[in-house]
Amino acid sequence: MKLSSKGRYGLKAMCELAKHYGEGALSLPYIAGETLLSEKYLEQLLSVLKKDNLIDATRGASGGYFLKRAPEEISVGEILRSLENGLEIVDCLSGDCKNKSTCQTYGVWSRLYREINKCLDGISLKELVEGE
Amino acid sequence: MKLSSKGRYGLKAMCELAKHYGEGALSLPYIAGETLLSEKYLEQLLSVLKKDNLIDATRGASGGYFLKRAPEEISVGEILRSLENGLEIVDCLSGDCKNKSTCQTYGVWSRLYREINKCLDGISLKELVEGE
DNA sequence: ATAATACCTAGAAATTTGATAGGGATTAAA
DNA sequence: TTTAATCCCTATCAAATTTCTAGGTATTAT
Numbered sequence: 092m093k094l095s096s097k098g099r100y101g102l103k104a105m106c107e108l109a110k111h112y113g114e115g116a117l118s119l120p121y122i123a124g125e126t127l128l129s130e131k132y133l134e135q136l137l138s139v140l141k142k143d144n145l146i147d148a149t150r151g152a153s154g155g156y157f158l159k160r161a162p163e164e165i166s167v168g169e170i171l172r173s174l175e176n177g178l179e180i181v182d183c184l185s186g187d188c189k190n191k192s193t194c195q196t197y198g199v200w201s202r203l204y205r206e207i208n209k210c211l212d213g214i215s216l217k218e219l220v221e222g223e
Numbered sequence: 224m225k226l227s228s229k230g231r232y233g234l235k236a237m238c239e240l241a242k243h244y245g246e247g248a249l250s251l252p253y254i255a256g257e258t259l260l261s262e263k264y265l266e267q268l269l270s271v272l273k274k275d276n277l278i279d280a281t282r283g284a285s286g287g288y289f290l291k292r293a294p295e296e297i298s299v300g301e302i303l304r305s306l307e308n309g310l311e312i313v314d315c316l317s318g319d320c321k322n323k324s325t326c327q328t329y330g331v332w333s334r335l336y337r338e339i340n341k342c343l344d345g346i347s348l349k350e351l352v353e354g355e
Numbered sequence: 356a357t358a359a360t361a362c363c364t365a366g367a368a369a370t371t372t373g374a375t376a377g378g379g380a381t382t383a384a385a
Numbered sequence: 386t387t388t389a390a391t392c393c394c395t396a397t398c399a400a401a402t403t404t405c406t407a408g409g410t411a412t413t414a415t
Contacts, residue, residue, distance in 0.1 A: 092303075094224050094312045096373065099328065106327050118391065132374055138393075151382025152390040167331055171224075180226045195238045195351045196231065199299055199343070206342040210335050219327045227403065250360065264405055270362075283413025284359040 092180065100128050101136040101174040102167065108146060109162040109216045116148070116155030136174060143173040162220060168211035178207055224312065226303070232260050233268040233306040234299065240278060241294040241348045248280065248287030268306060275305040294352060300343035310339055
């Protein structure tokens, strides 16, 4: 049960954006340089974050990406749910499992899912960049 | 961040063993039949669980698998850590990450790791088969 | 003896992940 | 008004991992 690099990389990028919150947009090459990630791969992650309304972008020369809300109002949970396409650790949590009532293990996944989200929703981007 | 089928299947098999705890050994074909899993694949999962001392087996005709401890003394956490080869959601939690001190995201993974384990260690096999 | 079983290892098949590539649209600035 | 820097979009490849299959060996109750 590993987090994919999408989640890890994307969160790093979000930290970078948070660090410069209020200073205008950061370009893709800049973010890639700071985080040491491939531009083209990172671009795809940023497009997901944008689709989910966590960041926004301006196009054209001197354009770039920026947070859509203040760092203290964005949780790590939101970011990871966006990048990982949900944090459901088993499929039956997303689709509605029709064996829910008889399944002996369903309760485990649902409890764990709740705990994971509670934990991650309790951490804001601001905490990360300010070192708690 | 999905649990692999090893975890899901293996936990189901453990439930089956728990349901018949004290009644002697269950054969692989029997367990596979009850859980609707491939015998050969399940066999590999059981061998992992055995290596980690959660179950034991007797060989030869009328042999089979059985829990090494009572269902109330085996936690879901133990089972999943065995099958998933640890529940570290990122690699830097297992190996020692040398950037630990400067990494902005390390704290997130370590908090989440603690929560996941706490949650799963708090659920026993007995709870599962007795429906809480 | 025999048949039912666990044990072991190799590898095929399928899926997912991580990354690359190239071109199009937009826009600030020279 | 041109240019260069940027975001945007989509297709595809390579590598890794996961899931599953196959075939044989060792053991033991009957």
